[in-house]
Amino acid sequence: MRISELKQKEVINVKDCKRLGFVGDVDFDMKxxxxxxIIVPGPGCICGFLGREKEYIIPFCDICQVGDDIILVDVKPKEVSEAVKC
Known part of the structure; x- marks a missing residue:
């Protein structure tokens, strides 16, 4: 699978069935x-102006399944709400 194919998939949390967004980037170990x-950009600030509010960094071990259209992740809702601030 290519990174461009991952970017077309929507990420959904199986804990609360919340849509987190689409894959924006991938973190690799160079060695x-x-x-x-996977890194999912958060919702935009003030109708999309002034960039994005936060991003979700979801470790590979929290990915449950990669399907044709979606990626299911198992992340505690508290961890998602405390996502990394930009």
Whole structure:
């Protein structure tokens, strides 16, 4: 699977069935070539102006399944609400 194919998939949390968004980037370990996490940009601030509010960094171990259209992740809702601030 290519990174461009991952970017077309929507990420959904199985804990609360919340849509987190689409994959924006992928974090790799340069030494091993293994994928460490997917990064999902958060919702925009003030109707999309002034950039984005936060981003979700979802470790590879929290990915449950990658389907044709969606990626299911198992992340506690508290961890999602305390996502990394930009």
């Amino acid at each position: 091993t070539g293994c994928m460490l996490a």
